[in-house]
Amino acid sequence: MRSKASVRGHPIHPALIPFPFAFLTGAFFFDAAGWLVDRESWWTTGGHLAAAGIATALVAAVPGFIDYLFTVPPRSSGKRRATRHMLVNLLAVALVAVAWIMRRGMIAGPDIWVLGLELAALGLLTAGGWMGGVLVNRNQIGVDHRYASAGKWKEQRIAASPGAPGTVANVDELKVDQMKLLHVGDRRIVLGRTEQGYVAFDDHCPHRGGSLAGGTMMCGTVQCPWHGSQFDVRTGAVKAGPADRSIETYRIEQHGNEIRLSLSR
Numbered sequence: 359m360r361s362k363a364s365v366r367g368h369p370i371h372p373a374l375i376p377f378p379f380a381f382l383t384g385a386f387f388f389d390a391a392g393w394l395v396d397r398e399s400w401w402t403t404g405g406h407l408a409a410a411g412i413a414t415a416l417v418a419a420v421p422g423f424i425d426y427l428f429t430v431p432p433r434s435s436g437k438r439r440a441t442r443h444m445l446v447n448l449l450a451v452a453l454v455a456v457a458w459i460m461r462r463g464m465i466a467g468p469d470i471w472v473l474g475l476e477l478a479a480l481g482l483l484t485a486g487g488w489m490g491g492v493l494v495n496r497n498q499i500g501v502d503h504r505y506a507s508a509g510k511w512k513e514q515r516i517a518a519s520p521g522a523p524g525t526v527a528n529v530d531e532l533k534v535d536q537m538k539l540l541h542v543g544d545r546r547i548v549l550g551r552t553e554q555g556y557v558a559f560d561d562h563c564p565h566r567g568g569s570l571a572g573g574t575m576m577c578g579t580v581q582c583p584w585h586g587s588q589f590d591v592r593t594g595a596v597k598a599g600p601a602d603r604s605i606e607t608y609r610i611e612q613h614g615n616e617i618r619l620s621l622s623r
């Protein structure tokens with residue numbers, strides 16, 4: 359078993375986004391201006407900017423896709439938004455690539471069809487950028503979720519063992535009010551430590567699928583980071599909405615220095 363500590367999400371993804379956005383916006387305006395006044399040097403610049411925009415968009419997509427796979431909680435409103443964000447941006451880049459091919463790179467000037475494709479791509483990029491902003495601001499993807507005494511983000515994969523309890527931590531691994539996200543087979547389970555000992559519960563907020571491991575745990579209550587629902591970490595009961603369903607909890611046993619999780623509740 360291995361344990362790792364990291365910040366959730368890649369801050370490098372939003373850091374790279376301005377490059378394709380600036381290049382692709384510039385490509386349209388240089389092409390449109392060059393086409394309007396028939397100035398070759400302007401639309402040649404537009405062609406270079408389009409190529410640079412496509413290249414930097416593909417580079418920026420790599421950390422974005424890693425976040426999509428490993429940070430955005432599954433079965434959540436954030437996952438659906440992230441899927442739309444990815445598809446809209448890919449379509450925008452594809453449109454610019456088609457326009458670039460139609461004008462034969464930088465050899466020919468743009469015509470009305472090329473400009474139309476670039477303008478449509480710009481509209482899609484704006485929509486995709488808005489969705490990306492919501493993913494950061496509302497879904498807190500790429501945001502450091504630490505609160506006082508939360509410690510470093512911890513995530514661990516362990517083999518699923520439906521029968522026998524599996525060891526998931528050493529007794530001193532977490533401090534009181536700290537959590538760790540466990541991937542047990544295809545389940546995401548949060549291991550937390552309260553004043554009364556270790557607890558385990560589902561990582562999935564029943565409201566819109568927020569990750570409770572990315573929330574706040576204090577005094578035996580975990581709060582979802584997305585809309586603030588609160589749950590009792592021992593019973594799973596809802597203490598405050600908007601969630602209206604409880605979360606699953608799991609049995610934890612201590613054997614000597616080991617904390618063991620049992621998937622049978």
Ligand code: FES
Pocket residue numbers: 563564565566567568582583584585586587599600601
């Ligand atoms: S997803 Fe809305 S409160 Fe958790």
